[in-house]
Amino acid sequence: MIKLEESRTHIISALVLHKPGVLQRVSGLFTRRGFNIETITVGTSENKNLARMTIISKGDEKVLEQITKQLNKLIDVIKVRDLDPDITVKRELCLIKVHTATEKARAEVIQYTNIFRGRVIDVNPETLTVEITGDPEKIEAMIDLVSNFGIKEIARTGPTAITRGNKTI
């Protein structure tokens, strides 16, 4: 059973009108009410008039209830759902530029990338840039592995998410 006071990470999926200013309304709401945002991703949805926002936020059940209720109050927000982590697939895209000045380093990084089902997307004498997708834990693991070579730059999208099965939000 979930304890009410227990703070955990929540995945909030929201369908919002696809128009300017909506992201500001949502992020402003989080700031103003003192809710935390770990990551937020926005993109188009199955409906061309609607965008889907995936927000990762930490808080207890009470805070989560307020977040979803306050989001629902925004006129431009159509639907909000706190996704059940047990049946939710989370994916994130991460680009890592690794220092690989030696042949050996390059070979090793390429090998790790293959193991993680990533792709090398750019290479030059000094660096190698790889692309990894997966859940955030997998990406953390990859970053950990290559950090010894020297990471020059990381760009992460933050996770987006969808529930398994035929249900939609």
Place this chain on the structure above:
Amino acid sequence: MKGGEAIIKSLRDQGVEIVFGYPGGVLLPLYDAIYDSDLKHILVRHEQCAAHAADGFARASGKVGVCIGTSGPGATNLITGIATAYMDSSPIVAIAGQVASHLIGNDAFQEVDTIGITMPITKHNYQAMKANEIPGMIKSAFYIAGTGRPGPVVLDLPKDVQEEELEYELAKAIELPGYKPTKKGHPLQLKKAAELILNSEKPVILAGGGVILSEASEELLSFANRVEAPVTTSLMGKGSFPEDNSLSLGMLGMHGRKVSNLIVDECDCLIAIGCRFSDRTTGLISDFAKNAKIIHIDIDPAEIGKNVDVDVPIVGDAKTVLNDLIRIIDMKKHSSNENKWLEHVTTFKNSCIPRLSFNEIPLKPQQVIKELSEAITDDTIVTTDVGQNQMWMAHYFASRNPRKFISSGGLGTMGFGFPAAMGAKIAMPNNDVIAVCGDGGFLMVCQDLATIKEYDIPVVICVLDNRHLGMVAQWQKLFYNERMSHTHLGQSPDFVKLAESFGVKAERIEKPGEMKEAVQRAIRSGEPYLLDVIIDPDEILPMVPPGCALTEIVGEYKVEREFPDEIIYKATSKEEGD
């Protein structure tokens, strides 16, 4: 038709007859259209007063109030009024001019990001980028402002959009897929609530501003009679229940009546209707109604469980829900002849009725309010400012009807009372309107004496004049070792001369017995009128210190009669405890 004319036509289509505004550079096209139109326009002397007047108009009439300000400083001057309306769920539409669309983002002259600034203080806001968007936007704005939990909506209208030609079409049905307020309570929750109420022995009703917004006062009265529960109100709920009714306890909270604070502490079932459990109403939240199961009825689901944990939540419109509850309770109720709880409440209430008569100079505010009450009728609309004047009125003035007591609750905006009275008088020309202000708050908006003079808006302004920022001074006296930092206002101005310089009649009241006649004289005059009432600067209202439970009242609570011995409940005053 041009955009500017479309704004007016759209407003007229929404039934708007009068607006409060102040022109400016980017509003020239709109004001040029107003010149030929049948839309009445009140030129205020500061945009903040336009917003407060629209708010007062809305609160007095239940209709949506409209205010207009130009871009940049015009819009920022509206902000305080918009935020005031937002905190108290008052339906206003604020129209702000904006620089021409090709200049937006260039830091143009008098440009400000009105949409960005007003996002957190509006229910919604719109920026029109084409003139043909105007009719639909205005229709939506009125719909959003006036339905569900009401609130302000801002329209940001660039100058070129006001000049652009359009084919005016009556706005079609509004499509707002993300906005569907719930009106009807969930049947299961209603049943649970009814059972809880019928099984309780000590029920209390807490009525908030939502009862007034939903026009549910009659239902509240019949509900309270059915369940035989005493009724307390929040500040915003004042007027929702007749305060001369034997079931009425008066206002609850930090500056609430002793009987309300202690009875809520004692009750076993609190039925909260259309209120949001503000910190000023609940005191220390962990101690609030600690013996009670709480039923919370509100149209805004986000208010439920926000501040107080609730046993039975009901999302819905107060009027609809109360009607449903009455129906369920009528089917189940077994009438009983004796009601020990009500007897107890009544005895206690009678033991701590605040004392109003003081034959003293300088005048005590209680005496002033007593005489004011005697001078007016049930139809008189009273507005207050913010601070001691407001809390004295809330505490000592018995309000009997909804929409007749108008005050800035949530935001606590000094300077609200006078312009709100102006708006209320415009909305309800047949009702007498009295603004009770402090000298500090009134001075913030006194320039609008020109407006009431020019348009001959006969409001009576009572300045409770103690030459102090009384509420802050009270806190300094009680909690900051009497270090009176910047709360004394000095002897300037002479309020009588100030009013007279605007051509507004004025008199000074200094002795007991003068107030009643002066108020009647002012009302009879049918003209704008100011009464400068000199009151005792040392008078303070007993209060619950911040962070304390509602039972911990500080300060001497002067009552009409002494406590009889059988009353067990005594406020645990800080002074006694030391």
